[in-house]
Amino acid sequence: MEDIAGNIAVVQRRIAHACDLAGRNPDTVRLLPVTKNFGTDAVLAVYRAGYRRIGENKVQEALDKWEALHNTLPDLGWAIIGHLQTNKARTVARIADEFQALDSLRLAQTLDRHLRAEGRQLDVLIQVNSSGEDSKYGLAPEQVVGFARQLAACTSLRPKGFMTLALPYTGDEAPVAACFERMLQVQRQVRETVAGSWDELSMGMSGDLELAIAHGATCVRVGTAIFGRRENSVSTPA
Ligand SMILES: *Cc1c(COP(=O)(O)O)cnc(C)c1O
Numbered sequence: 159m160e161d162i163a164g165n166i167a168v169v170q171r172r173i174a175h176a177c178d179l180a181g182r183n184p185d186t187v188r189l190l191p192v193t194k195n196f197g198t199d200a201v202l203a204v205y206r207a208g209y210r211r212i213g214e215n216k217v218q219e220a221l222d223k224w225e226a227l228h229n230t231l232p233d234l235g236w237a238i239i240g241h242l243q244t245n246k247a248r249t250v251a252r253i254a255d256e257f258q259a260l261d262s263l264r265l266a267q268t269l270d271r272h273l274r275a276e277g278r279q280l281d282v283l284i285q286v287n288s289s290g291e292d293s294k295y296g297l298a299p300e301q302v303v304g305f306a307r308q309l310a311a312c313t314s315l316r317p318k319g320f321m322t323l324a325l326p327y328t329g330d331e332a333p334v335a336a337c338f339e340r341m342l343q344v345q346r347q348v349r350e351t352v353a354g355s356w357d358e359l360s361m362g363m364s365g366d367l368e369l370a371i372a373h374g375a376t377c378v379r380v381g382t383a384i385f386g387r388r389e390n391s392v393s394t395p396a
Pocket residue numbers: 192194215239240323363364365379380381382383395396
């Protein structure tokens with residue numbers, strides 16, 4: 159069993175150090191522990207460490223854990239960070255506090271409809287494919303401004319910003335940094351043309367969180383560095 163509290167302390171120190179180097183206040187970077195592929199004990203451990211929001215990339219897995227825990231931990235919030243099929247939008251509208259992988263208008267409209275039926279609102283981030291890899295979900299950078307404009311019609315969605323996955327970090331920072339820079343450029347374009355603050359930048363994971371913070375990340379999504387290696391997991395996150 160991993161020392162989850164100890165690992166979180168290490169990650170917090172990494173965040174603090176990266177903020178220091180970037181001249182940023184550590185309070186401007188939120189750590190989202192990603193509990194995918196780990197059980198409810200992992201969720202409980204981060205809750206005990208003081209965290210009130212966790213990230214899950216698959217809806218069914220999130221729902222199973224939510225059903226097991228939401229009565230005992232009513233103040234725990236659930237962030238869905240992985241690609242969502244329209245037919246699962248209803249579950250997200252019911253249980254999620256945040257959805258970070260918004261990537262189509264049809265999905266936005268379906269979520270909006272279910273949210274209205276539930277009488278809920280949902281913080282959303284637009285997922286941007288900053289690496290250009292076919293295997294990655296998200297909108298192409300040049301599609302984002304038009305999409306952000308159209309979102310205004312979905313009044314139960316509260317657009318907060320963007321989420322992206324960089325190219326895998328393999329020792330050369332330049333290609334990873336280029337992804338984050340592309341993301342920043344998209345954020346600037348949207349801010350110039352579409353109402354809203356668009357402040358949130360969810361980027362950076364276990365391997366590249368320092369570089370993401372140097373580029374302005376406001377949320378880092380961390381799994382492996384807290385919980386250890388995932389068994390039976392696909393090597394590239396959704
Ligand atoms: C799994 C996952 C993460 C966490 O990745 P680690 O490298 O384990 O820290 C972050 N974001 C998304 C979208 C994920 O699916």
